[in-house]
Amino acid sequence: MSTRKKTILKVIILGDSGVGKTSLMQQFINGKFSQQYKATIGADFLPKDLVIDDKQVTMQIWDTAGQERFQSLGVAFYRGSDCCVLVYDVTNTKSFENLQSWKDEFLIQANIKDPDNFPFVVIGNKIDVEENKRLVSSKKAQSLCASMGNLPYFETSAKEAVNVEQAFDVVARNALQQEESLEFSDDYTDAVNIHVDGDSYGSCGC
Amino acid sequence: MSVPEWTHMECDCSIFNEYPLTAENESLKLKSLQKALESQDTEPLRHLVTTRSGAVNREQRTSVWPKLLELDCWNPPHPVPHLKHKDHEQITKDVERSFVFYPKTNPNEMLRLRQRLDNLINSTLCAYPGLNYYQGYHDVASIAVLIFDDLTAYKFMTKLTLMYLRDHMLPDIESTVRELKLIPELLSLVDPKLHALIGSIEPVYALSSMISLFAHDIADFDGLCLVWDFILAQKSAVSAYYIYVAVLVFYKDDLLNDLDDLLGKSFTSDDTLTEETELDLSDRDLIHVTLNNWISHNLKTSHLFDILKNAMRYMNDFPHDTLRTMKDLSRYSMLRASYLDPELILLHTREQKRYLKRSRVSKALVSHHKTLSMVVKCSIGIGVAGLVLKYSLASSGFRPRHLGVLNAASWCFSSAHGFLETVFNGFAE
Numbered sequence: 001m002s003t004r005k006k007t008i009l010k011v012i013i014l015g016d017s018g019v020g021k022t023s024l025m026q027q028f029i030n031g032k033f034s035q036q037y038k039a040t041i042g043a044d045f046l047p048k049d050l051v052i053d054d055k056q057v058t059m060q061i062w063d064t065a066g067q068e069r070f071q072s073l074g075v076a077f078y079r080g081s082d083c084c085v086l087v088y089d090v091t092n093t094k095s096f097e098n099l100q101s102w103k104d105e106f107l108i109q110a111n112i113k114d115p116d117n118f119p120f121v122v123i124g125n126k127i128d129v130e131e132n133k134r135l136v137s138s139k140k141a142q143s144l145c146a147s148m149g150n151l152p153y154f155e156t157s158a159k160e161a162v163n164v165e166q167a168f169d170v171v172a173r174n175a176l177q178q179e180e181s182l183e184f185s186d187d188y189t190d191a192v193n194i195h196v197d198g199d200s201y202g203s204c205g206c
Numbered sequence: 207m208s209v210p211e212w213t214h215m216e217c218d219c220s221i222f223n224e225y226p227l228t229a230e231n232e233s234l235k236l237k238s239l240q241k242a243l244e245s246q247d248t249e250p251l252r253h254l255v256t257t258r259s260g261a262v263n264r265e266q267r268t269s270v271w272p273k274l275l276e277l278d279c280w281n282p283p284h285p286v287p288h289l290k291h292k293d294h295e296q297i298t299k300d301v302e303r304s305f306v307f308y309p310k311t312n313p314n315e316m317l318r319l320r321q322r323l324d325n326l327i328n329s330t331l332c333a334y335p336g337l338n339y340y341q342g343y344h345d346v347a348s349i350a351v352l353i354f355d356d357l358t359a360y361k362f363m364t365k366l367t368l369m370y371l372r373d374h375m376l377p378d379i380e381s382t383v384r385e386l387k388l389i390p391e392l393l394s395l396v397d398p399k400l401h402a403l404i405g406s407i408e409p410v411y412a413l414s415s416m417i418s419l420f421a422h423d424i425a426d427f428d429g430l431c432l433v434w435d436f437i438l439a440q441k442s443a444v445s446a447y448y449i450y451v452a453v454l455v456f457y458k459d460d461l462l463n464d465l466d467d468l469l470g471k472s473f474t475s476d477d478t479l480t481e482e483t484e485l486d487l488s489d490r491d492l493i494h495v496t497l498n499n500w501i502s503h504n505l506k507t508s509h510l511f512d513i514l515k516n517a518m519r520y521m522n523d524f525p526h527d528t529l530r531t532m533k534d535l536s537r538y539s540m541l542r543a544s545y546l547d548p549e550l551i552l553l554h555t556r557e558q559k560r561y562l563k564r565s566r567v568s569k570a571l572v573s574h575h576k577t578l579s580m581v582v583k584c585s586i587g588i589g590v591a592g593l594v595l596k597y598s599l600a601s602s603g604f605r606p607r608h609l610g611v612l613n614a615a616s617w618c619f620s621s622a623h624g625f626l627e628t629v630f631n632g633f634a635e
């Protein structure tokens with residue numbers, strides 16, 4: 001059933017407002033940077049076709065609003081995610097401290113069945129700034145990522161295209177692994193629930 | 207007061223609706239606008255700005271928009287200079303990325319515009335208690351900066367905020383989400399076939415356009431001003447929802463073509479669109495994104511007049527007070543309340559807090575239904591056991607040494623009840 005379409009990897013980028021989520025996405029997809037991106041409202045995605053170990057996939061990178069009041073809308077978009085990228089700004093301590101709550105909120109809103117094994121990737125963006133403006137050290141970030149379940153960690157500059165490709169390569173690989181494991185369990189549940197598929201749409205709140 | 211003959215006649219004859227407007231008619235229109243501005247009654251002006259090319263240009267709008275909002279009798283509190291709103295950090299971040307589409311100007315002028323925008327947003331939000339900042343509000347305020355001087359911009363924004371935006375400024379986005387449901391409902395009335403395809407998609411795709419009165423998405427300044435001429439003439443934010451639906455219906459063929467390509471299905475043939483159109487998660491994501499970007503990618507200013515005319519027709523055919531969604535909105539909502547008062551923000555906030563608390567409790571009850579049902583079953587079981595014991599004692603002759611058993615049963619019953627109460631209160635927190 002799920003093999004009728006080509007593999008789509010759904011990736012969600014989360015993090016505080018202004019950390020550079022849109023810039024990272026634009027740099028990865030289009031290889032460009034602009035000083036002038038509008039604030040993101042709601043959620044939007046850009047697709048990118050990739051080949052991972054001879055497998056053709058389409059990665060959908062979802063860019064979301066950073067303002068907290070829009071978080072509750074996440075439920076409409078997070079479902080079916082294969083990987084979540086948590087972004088903070090190395091010059092903004094608060095954006096770093098909020099990583100854990102972005103992760104927790106995502107797990108709730110996306111209704112992830114196996115939270116311990118869901119792939120997250122952490123990105124510290126804006127490393128192009130002068131050293132004295134940097135407020136979160138690599139060491140501190142690495143230790144947080146270790147404590148959050150050994151999450152892969154990258155330091156990037158969307159502005160100067162540093163490490164962006166490398167970070168999203170890991171995102172893509174982890175997303176593919178997740179998608180393949182889900183495909184297996186989906187097929188399994190489909191076989192079990194085949195008769196209850198019909199009219200349950202829209203009424204299932206529990 | 208009835209509409210004076212000179213405007214009535216001109217609007218009905220639609221000489222201002224010709225395209226392109228001849229130089230002669232444009233100068234006639236400017237004269238008519240001038241006359242309408244001098245009139246005490248705002249109705250002639252409201253008629254006039256809904257003809258093609260609206261209020262014509264920026265100069266006209268500096269006086270037309272205040273008149274449409276009836277600012278001459280609007281007295282907001284005096285703005286406090288340099289006062290920062292509690293959400294000023296977010297405001298600063300958004301001001302730094304404002305004026306993205308327009309104007310094309312030098313860095314110094316841009317700095318000055320952004321400084322004015324920052325002051326305007328902070329002073330407007332501080333004018334009334336209970337207003338929270340949201341991303342997209344800065345897009346609205348930047349239009350006021352481009353049209354008005356600082357004082358008029360402040361007067362304009364305070365009234366616009368209370369009349370057209372305040373529901374989006376409560377502590378939670380819940381009331382905005384409710385209002386967005388107007389879109390699928392209107393679509394079901396205006397174009398049931400299109401509704402069959404996209405009606406089940408969460409209307410979050412319209413969020414940025416609705417909360418910014420299209421300022422976030424329409425990249426052409428003149429086009430945006432035309433839309434605002436129309437919205438301000440209607441005296442209600444509900445007009446924005448009608449315009450949004452009119453856009454979707456106007457571009458229906460292009461929209462279906464795009465979705466055909468993206469989803470690899472054929473929605474363009476009539477019989478494909480039924481109420482049972484089945485969409486899986488990735489189809490729904492693709493539709494969301496297509497709609498989300500439709501206005502910024504596809505809306506053409508030259509189509510706007512026809513779209514606004516259609517919106518006007520829908521407003522007449524399906525008045526907002528007959529819509530089901532309206533009944534789900536708070537009576538303090540800007541789309542329902544019949545009067546304008548800053549107090550409504552606080553009343554609406556209080557009501558929303560109560561609602562959210564209740565819905566948290568019911569959600570918690572649903573998710574903990576197993577534990578609760580066990581507690582209830584235990585209580586009933588113990589109660590029944592107590593009664594059985596009592597009757598069997600009564601029939602066999604009561605002996606004092608059984609009193610302990612009875613007491614134990616009643617203690618179990620009351621402690622189960624107490625536990626239940628604690629659980630409920632816990633959920634309410």
